Amino acid sequence: MEEKQLLHKLNTFLEESSEEERTLLDIIVDGFTKKRRGDYKTYLDAMTHIETRMLDSGEYEIVLPVQPLIENPLKMVHGGMTATLLDTTMGSLVNQSLPADSTALTAEMNVHYLKPGLGKHLRCVASLTHKGKQLCVTEGKVYDQNGKLVAIATATFFIITKPKK
Amino acid sequence: MEEKQLLHKLNTFLEESSEEERTLLDIIVDGFTKKRRGDYKTYLDAMTHIETRMLDSGEYEIVLPVQPLIENPLKMVHGGMTATLLDTTMGSLVNQSLPADSTALTAEMNVHYLKPGLGKHLRCVASLTHKGKQLCVTEGKVYDQNGKLVAIATATFFIITKPKK
Amino acid sequence: MEEKQLLHKLNTFLEESSEEERTLLDIIVDGFTKKRRGDYKTYLDAMTHIETRMLDSGEYEIVLPVQPLIENPLKMVHGGMTATLLDTTMGSLVNQSLPADSTALTAEMNVHYLKPGLGKHLRCVASLTHKGKQLCVTEGKVYDQNGKLVAIATATFFIITKPKK
Amino acid sequence: MEEKQLLHKLNTFLEESSEEERTLLDIIVDGFTKKRRGDYKTYLDAMTHIETRMLDSGEYEIVLPVQPLIENPLKMVHGGMTATLLDTTMGSLVNQSLPADSTALTAEMNVHYLKPGLGKHLRCVASLTHKGKQLCVTEGKVYDQNGKLVAIATATFFIITKPKK
Numbered sequence: 001m002e003e004k005q006l007l008h009k010l011n012t013f014l015e016e017s018s019e020e021e022r023t024l025l026d027i028i029v030d031g032f033t034k035k036r037r038g039d040y041k042t043y044l045d046a047m048t049h050i051e052t053r054m055l056d057s058g059e060y061e062i063v064l065p066v067q068p069l070i071e072n073p074l075k076m077v078h079g080g081m082t083a084t085l086l087d088t089t090m091g092s093l094v095n096q097s098l099p100a101d102s103t104a105l106t107a108e109m110n111v112h113y114l115k116p117g118l119g120k121h122l123r124c125v126a127s128l129t130h131k132g133k134q135l136c137v138t139e140g141k142v143y144d145q146n147g148k149l150v151a152i153a154t155a156t157f158f159i160i161t162k163p164k165k
Numbered sequence: 166m167e168e169k170q171l172l173h174k175l176n177t178f179l180e181e182s183s184e185e186e187r188t189l190l191d192i193i194v195d196g197f198t199k200k201r202r203g204d205y206k207t208y209l210d211a212m213t214h215i216e217t218r219m220l221d222s223g224e225y226e227i228v229l230p231v232q233p234l235i236e237n238p239l240k241m242v243h244g245g246m247t248a249t250l251l252d253t254t255m256g257s258l259v260n261q262s263l264p265a266d267s268t269a270l271t272a273e274m275n276v277h278y279l280k281p282g283l284g285k286h287l288r289c290v291a292s293l294t295h296k297g298k299q300l301c302v303t304e305g306k307v308y309d310q311n312g313k314l315v316a317i318a319t320a321t322f323f324i325i326t327k328p329k330k
Numbered sequence: 331m332e333e334k335q336l337l338h339k340l341n342t343f344l345e346e347s348s349e350e351e352r353t354l355l356d357i358i359v360d361g362f363t364k365k366r367r368g369d370y371k372t373y374l375d376a377m378t379h380i381e382t383r384m385l386d387s388g389e390y391e392i393v394l395p396v397q398p399l400i401e402n403p404l405k406m407v408h409g410g411m412t413a414t415l416l417d418t419t420m421g422s423l424v425n426q427s428l429p430a431d432s433t434a435l436t437a438e439m440n441v442h443y444l445k446p447g448l449g450k451h452l453r454c455v456a457s458l459t460h461k462g463k464q465l466c467v468t469e470g471k472v473y474d475q476n477g478k479l480v481a482i483a484t485a486t487f488f489i490i491t492k493p494k495k
Numbered sequence: 496m497e498e499k500q501l502l503h504k505l506n507t508f509l510e511e512s513s514e515e516e517r518t519l520l521d522i523i524v525d526g527f528t529k530k531r532r533g534d535y536k537t538y539l540d541a542m543t544h545i546e547t548r549m550l551d552s553g554e555y556e557i558v559l560p561v562q563p564l565i566e567n568p569l570k571m572v573h574g575g576m577t578a579t580l581l582d583t584t585m586g587s588l589v590n591q592s593l594p595a596d597s598t599a600l601t602a603e604m605n606v607h608y609l610k611p612g613l614g615k616h617l618r619c620v621a622s623l624t625h626k627g628k629q630l631c632v633t634e635g636k637v638y639d640q641n642g643k644l645v646a647i648a649t650a651t652f653f654i655i656t657k658p659k660k
Contacts, residue, residue: 001187003179010175013194014168021197022166024208028193029178032186041238043189044246073206074328079256079271080249081209087245106244107465108438108486110275110605112632112649114625129647130609134464135437135488137607137647152624152632154607154649156438156486158465163239272630273603273651275440277467277484279460294482295444299629300602300653302442302482317459317467319442319484321603321651323630331517333509340505343524344498351527352496354538358523359508362516371568373519374576403536404658409586409601410579411539417575436574440605493569 024069045088048081052092055125060093064122077117077150082142086111086153089124090138094157097128097136104136104157111153119145134159189234210253213246217257220290225258229287242282242315247307251276251318254289255303259322262293262301269301269322276318284310299324354399375418378411382422385455390423394452407447407480412472416441416483419454420468424487427458427466434466434487441483449475464489519564540583543576547587550620555588559617572612572645577637581606581648584619585633589652592623592631599631599652606648614640629654 014022031046040046048070051063064070064077064085072078087106094104123143130137135156142151179187196211205211213235216228229235229242229250237243252271259269288308295302300321307316344352361376370376378400381393394400394407394415402408417436424434453473460467465486472481509517526541535541543565546558557580559565565576582601589599618638625632630651637646 001184001191003182003187006187006191007176007179009191009194011172013198014172016201017168019166021201022168022171024197025193026166026171026174028190029174032189033178036181036186042236042243043234044236044243047234069208069212071207071209074268078207078209078249078252079274080245080252083248083252083274083276084243084245087243087248091244103239106278108275108277109244109248110273110440110649111248112273112625112651113271114632130607130644137609139647149625152634152649154605154647156607275484275605277460277486279462279467295442295479302444304482314460317469317484319440319482321442331514331521333512333517336517336521337506337509339521339524341502343528344502346531347498349496351531352498352501354527355523356496356501356504358520359504362519363508366511366516372566372573373564374566374573377564399538399542401537401539404598408537408539408579408582409604410575410582413578413582413604413606414573414575417573417578421574433569436608438605438607439574439578440603441578442603443601 020068024067027067027069044084050085050088054096058128060089060096060126062089062092062124064124066117066119066121074116077122079111079113082113082117082122082151083109083111083153085122085124085142086140086151087155089126090140090153090155091157093126093128093138094136097131098159101162102159103162104159107135107156107158109153109155111151113151114149117142117144117150121145122150185233189232192232192234209249215250215253219261223293225254225261225291227254227257227289229289231282231284231286239281242287244276244278247278247282247287247316248274248276248318250287250289250307251291251305251316252320254291255305255318255320256322258291258293258303259301262296263324266327267324268327269324272300272321272323274318274320276316278316279314282307282309282315286310287315350398354397357397357399374414380415380418384426388458390419390426390456392419392422392454394454396447396449396451404446407452409441409443412443412447412452412481413439413441413483415452415454415472416470416481417485419456420470420483420485421487423456423458423468424466427461428489431492432489433492434489437465437486437488439483439485441481443481444479447472447474447480451475452480515563519562522562522564539579545580545583549591553623555584555591555621557584557587557619559619561612561614561616569611572617574606574608577608577612577617577646578604578606578648580617580619580637581621581635581646582650584621585635585648585650586652588621588623588633589631592626593654596657597654598657599654602630602651602653604648604650606646608646609644612637612639612645616640617645
């Protein structure tokens with residue numbers, strides 16, 4: 001799509017836009033800009049503005065800001081987005097522990113939803129429970145801004161040699 | 166955010182935009198427009214342009230177009246988005262079977278990933294395995310465009326009286 | 331333990347035994363005798379008198395007679411024994427499909443309990459959902475004598491070269 | 496079955512019995528005797544001689560001696576028996592926390608097997624992750640005698656009013 005054409009479309013969309021729609025577009029463009037700079041590898045991570053870090057404990061943490069883009073019809077964080085947060089955090093932790101030519105694929109994930117995902121952000125912490133040559137098992141916990149447990153998960157990752165690009 | 170300010174920001178972003186970025190913004194604005202029309206209840210459903218329908222068999226089907234917005238760093242559909250597709254399809258099926266004042270919350274979901282989510286779209290079919298008064302158990306299967314199984318899942322839903330708005 | 335000593339102990343036990351205790355000992359000795367004949371590979375299979383067969387559909391079936399030996403305090407089949415039935419049926423199916431020098435280890439199993447395991451027997455049917463080189467995914471369903479669904483499960487098996495004896 | 500008839504059958508069985516068979520019968524009769532005394536509620540708990548206790552931490556612990564009765568064809572603890580251990584430990588913990596007229600039914604259990612169950616005993620520790628009015632979520636971990644992790648599990652329990660006898 002050409003730049004001019006898209007700008008026209010955006011212009012038309014904005015004419016009748018709500019405050020919420022504008023906020024979301026703003027969040028998305030900010031995310032895409034960060035991805036362009038190399039801050040994020042995927043559009044999904046970029047749009048959701050996750051913040052990732054390795055903890056001194058050997059655990060991995062990702063913070064996900066709560067915003068309408070990731071909510072379900074009940075205005076809570078969509079269970080699938082909580083699953084995405086868990087999968088990304090646990091997978092990042094496993095990949096962190098692998099040599100550069102290997103990568104981890106999620107073979108299986110089990111999520112328990114304990115309370116609605118509400119508030120300003122969700123924080124996910126993943127730990128490596130078992131590190132085998134081909135299979136890794138991880139545990140992940142999701143907390144809300146008050147430190148209350150929102151979800152817990154376990155997952156099995158299968159280690160493969162990275163496909164060449 | 167004001168319309169003028171956002172338009173300026175979008176304009177600046179588009180100046181150096183790639184073809185892919187423009188395509189994604191186009192997909193997003195199209196989705197948001199459909200949501201405004203009432204075609205979708207959530208921004209997530211709208212952005213991902215899912216197509217939902219009840220099948221004559223009593224099963225529920227959702228088709229999810231594959232696009233860069235939902236991909237992981239390996240350029241396959243992110244496992245979390247496959248989980249989102251499964252959760253939405255199974256949850257929609259359960260809600261379909263409930264009286265208007267009730268709704269279903271995902272208590273637990275288990276997903277097995279069988280092959281990478283590639284191709285033009287993923288198609289999810291959910292069936293109701295057990296319908297109790299308070300707990301429902303469902304099964305979901307995700308296929309690629311060639312009908313190959315990409316993922317299978319089971320989930321437990323807890324039935325509650327809808328919170329009043 | 332010497333034969334004489336054990337016989338004495340059994341004798342003493344039987345003097346005050348209930349009808350149920352005698353029935354169970356009878357079931358156990360019958361099972362152990364069948365194992366001695368080579369009908370069963372394990373004491374657990376022998377004591378529980380499971381009946382296994384490959385179905386023409388490519389599925390595997392195991393029938394488990396219900397008896398006090400496998401019941402929980404509520405006089406239903408213990409959830410762990412239902413899990414054992416599922417694990418054995420799904421694992422047998424996978425092993426059936428492997429070359430003689432390979433065997434399958436359960437990496438992960440997920441069980442949903444739908445209704446109490448009651449009646450004369452439980453029947454489990456397992457199907458092979460995905461057959462990879464190293465990972466297999468199976469589905470299992472447990473029915474009571476009236477054909478009602480008691481439990482469903484999925485499992486991931488990891489294929490290894492058989493350890494040499 | 497009459498006492499005399501059973502004694503005759505046992506006698507015949509013992510004539511050609513192996514050391515292992517005698518040991519197992521001994522273990523079983525000891526277990527049944529303990530059940531008669533009220534030490535165990537079920538034959539399954541009795542035969543497997545589990546030892547249960549509530550820990551000061553609020554966790555629940557069960558130790559399961561390893562013996563041929565609970566082994567699979569590879570001479571490791573059968574995955575189903577590990578699942579039984581986990582289900583019993585997690586269920587006991589939940590029941591411990593309930594009023595006398597309520598009981599917990601396992602709605603769903605997910606088990607990851609990390610290494611073979613070998614050695615003298617397996618030790619399972621369960622903790623209560625979430626206590627709702629109707630749903631409880633627990634985590635369980637199984638260790639071998641050296642403290643190595645053998646399996647981890649999560650489970651969802653559904654609370655009901657105890658059925659009247």
